[in-house]
Amino acid sequence: MDFFSHQDQARKRTTQLVLLFVAAVASLIVALNLLIAALFMGAEGNPDASLFDYVTLEQWLWISAGVIAVIGGASLVKWLLLRGGGRVVAESLGGRLLLPNTQDFYERRLLNIVEEMALAAGMPVPPVYVLSDSSINAFAAGYQPSDAVIGVTQGCMEQLSRDQLQGVVAHEFSHILNGDMRLNIRLMAVLFGLLFIALIGRFMLEASARGSRVRTSNKNNGAAVFMLLGLGLLIIGYGGVLFGNLIKAAVSRQREFLADASAVQFTRNPASISGALKVIGYGSGSEISSPEREETAHLFFGQAIPFHIRLFATHPPLEERIRRVDPRWDGRYLPPQTRQAAEQETPAAVPAGTAQSAGLSALAATAAIADAIGTSQSADTTPSSADAWPMLLETAHDSYQVRALICTLLLADPRRPVHEQQLELLRVQQGQDFYRQVLRLLPPTQTLRPEQRLPLVERAMPALKQLSAPQYQDFRQTLMQLAKADGEIDIFEWCLYRLILQYLNPHFGEVRPLAARYSAVKDIRDETATVLSVLVHFGHDTGEAAAQAFDKACTAAGFTGLQLQPRSNSLKPLNLALSKLSEAYPHLKGRLIKAMQAAIHSDGELRAVELDLVRTIAAIMEVPVTLD
Template identity: 40%
Template sequence: MAMDFFAAQDSARRRTGVLLVLLCCAVLALIATTTLAILIALQLMRDDPQPWSEVFSQTSGELIGCVAAAILALVTVGGLMKWAKLRRGGRVVAEALGGRELHHDTQDANERRILNVVEEMAIAAGLPVPPVYVLEEAGINAFAAGRRPADAVIGITRGAIEYLNRDELQGVVAHEFSHILHGDMRLNLRLVGVLHGVLLIGLLGHILMRAAPARRSSGNRKGKDSGAVVVFLGLALVVIGAVGTFFGNWIKAAVSRQREYLADASAVQFTRRPEGIGQALIKIGSHMEGSRLNAKQAHEFSHLYFGEGTRVSFQRLLATHPPLRERIRRVLPQWEGRFDPTLLQTPTDAKDEVAEDSHAKPQDARPHTDTLAERHAAPLHSVTAGAGAATLAIAAMGQPDTRHLSAAKGVIAAMPPAFKAAARSSVSARALMYGLLLSADDEVRAIQLETLDHAARAEVNEALAMHAEGIETLDERLRLPLVELALPALKHLSREEALQFKGCISLLIEADGRVGLFEWALRRILLQHLGLDERRRMRPKRQLSELKAECAVLLTHLAAAGQQEHDQIIAALGAAEAGLPFALDIDGSSMDTAALDAAVMRLRHVRPQQKALLLAAMARCVEHSGQVLPREAELFRAVADTLECPVPPLLGEKE
């Protein structure tokens, strides 16, 4: 039941198109019923009511047009108002449900466990590590929310944290990452916006009904009649709004149910442990609270949850999730069909999660590994990519598996504990990013440090002095994973701090008068995920053949990153060109990183299936030499990230 990433993106767009058609039909029905209600109200106000046949025959297009414009305006304005609130991303949803963000310095074993699970699975999926919010709810539930991966969050209830063991949490989190990877989140938030617009029709009806008594205050017959008409019209709008909301929720439920089956199947593929997600679902059925949420706005976001979060009338019509027993049997066919409350014993595996971090404090800048880290550090070869690694990673987009999860665990375990601890603070995380950009040339380094003395905050410079020596000796294969671990803390920067951070990054990069590929990759990733990129007008999706020059610039940089000799670079470009529907004109390709940046930003607007062609060409280019060097892997990952294509870790030959 797995689906490749680009097919999933096309499917998401098709579902959006079907949704728009259904919503247009719903809006047309609202216009028709509202017009009918107005005609009835006008009839009631007449001293000499006309036959209905004459009323309908005399109904002008102008009246219908005015009603249509009013309904469309109301639904659109209501939807846009809600969408404006949701622009901040998934944080808005989590906070609306009463969520509290978990900080990475927590010493609570259960909280530490869920944070570690999310970190591992994000790196394995090639996604930025999302913030995690806990909902103080007894039910077992979770959700993923956001407009795009860069602003996504994972929400999880206290009940899930306390009652699920690590394997079960992995299954639940893998299910939510599937919604992120398959483009479900943005569609889900659009549904929230449209339904809010429909809800305003009913709210307008309530306003008219409350205003009716004022119409009767004059005491004359006409005032009483008009007051009664206003009450009737208000009541009609309340009913119309309720019916519109019902059908809107029906559409929402129909769209949501099939996506839950796909997310369950994807979770099984990701973890290769159907028992994980299966047992989590069984525990929901065994729990007295089930997956129910008690937050005031829980119903509004019901289609986002892992399990049915609210009580549903017309269960078969409006349930946003398939029946629990059916979901369980799909992942665990051997299940006997019994729920057992004794399963809800507090797991004991959480206490191991804080063991590694307890050995290193953020102030300890020496890059060492403790005993626990050493036991897990062996898979570091997983970031030393072998032949075919990029092609395999592209094939795994949207459907990573246990090999990628193992590689992510290996990378995290190999990371010096001091750096992992430092990446969890917004102050020291900035220091780590600055440290990654410090030059090996003493003269340039001195200029960079002097620049930071004037441009950066004092506490950040103090943290940099503490970690600089360790960063200098950090394995280059761990540089991008360190950036990924630091992103959640960096997202906590205020607007002023973020702009100052962006300025310092630019000053460090430009200190020697040139921009290296790693410097370009680091800046591009930070701008992409911290919302610091320049605002660009939305452009229509384009064909790759319209951007031949940009392809040539990108692939030339990629070939030069892994080859030294001119003939080797030409051969790598020939390998890249083999699967493209056009020839590469590399004679005029600039090797300036400013040209690379401009090219990649334009390539962002290529259609999803065309992005697949581009990534395949990039893969052939970097794999031409038989191995993928760290600098090639960094550039490959940074470009894929900018294209919003989540590429899992490049696997080593052992995987």
């Protein structure tokens, strides 16, 4: 699945949305001008005059500017309220955050599935929220992978089999990777701007009703005009909302078909997504009870609000969605799964949506296999590594111990003097208990293979998000001090620290949606050369091998005129290059990913440093780690 092209499509949809929004606002402006002119004419009582005799051009312009200011201001306020990303949306729907170390059977199973799909997709493990509804539904919300959340209903978590639940989660991950989430949040902001006109009208009607006790004729006449204006605003505003809902429904229906198809490609199991849809059709339904469902209906896996008119439905008909992924469907729906059947399920060692079966490269496959069995691609992995992995994974889910685990990964080899300096730094700054945790975790972390370390860091992100803001700031400072203890920052230290910043800064600070600014290769030529040069130099032992890998990367992605840059010990040029590349259009990011993929495969050997670099670079650019 070419997620980069679909991200470009989503961006084009955004442009279309803006144009339709402008058309809706223009219609509202004309309608409100005509309404005010009609009220003036009615107050004068001159049947021979036309509407245009009562409103001057200057007044028309002032009314138009006022309407634009009100709608634009309301949309801006709503957009600012949503700046917190997916977490704000989930909490507004009444979602309950699942703790990473939960022991509840259904919650644990759901978190495992989300982690599996995150590894397969090459993106951070998102926080998971549960809505109290007994229906079957789910959503993904956020601006980009680093601030995305997954939400499911209680019914979805408890009534679906593991395979069916995996299909639903895969559907939501495809929304994240296809660029649908940002489009969905913009829809929410746009529709609120249109709705705000109707809300003003409702307020005026209620105010006029409260003031109806006034008896004087002049005041009664003014109250009548006020009431009529409120009624007009109400009608016109909801007319705009009606138009906006048509836009929302049309955009959403097409993206749902794409997400269903992507889910099948992720899981390589059409029965997973079709099975979930069949359980909905059996009688569980997908309706959401939250008061916010009107605004957020287009975010969900299934139809959150029952619509009898297809034009206003945010999702295609259930039967049509099932037949698209299961053409031989016999028309029968499936009953929900029982608790007993769920507990007897045996999850696969490596999820169906990972590794080669999902069409992902060896980069995602390595992470998935390492997660499932505690080993990597080598057959000679020591037993101690496999034995340590489950314990370390459990620690990564513990919000109390997770900081010590990450710090342990940054400790230098015990044979180096700086190792004792780092331990003393932790003892003094973090206390004796933290120090003892590090000492306990040190032996098992030393058994990890290099390619296992960053996947473990990524699995720790939900637990790290449980920290308080001051704890996070202190943790981040400690990481930097550990990395700089020997006077330099090596490539693993850089990767770990940048991943921490990328995944946690949006959670503890302000979400900054990436803006696409660069659409041509010439705009990012130097930055592309910088990134590829760093990758090939770290991934190859000789300059000749690095040059060959660089040429293969440029050829694979169709880059011309790029020059291999000399090897440098400074990572500042890489940071500057990634800052600009993160603002490139999706299709350019896709080409860079393709070039990096060719570079790391050029010599037939995948090194841990190459995997770490590609994973980190992709995370900074907010794209899937790699796709075939």
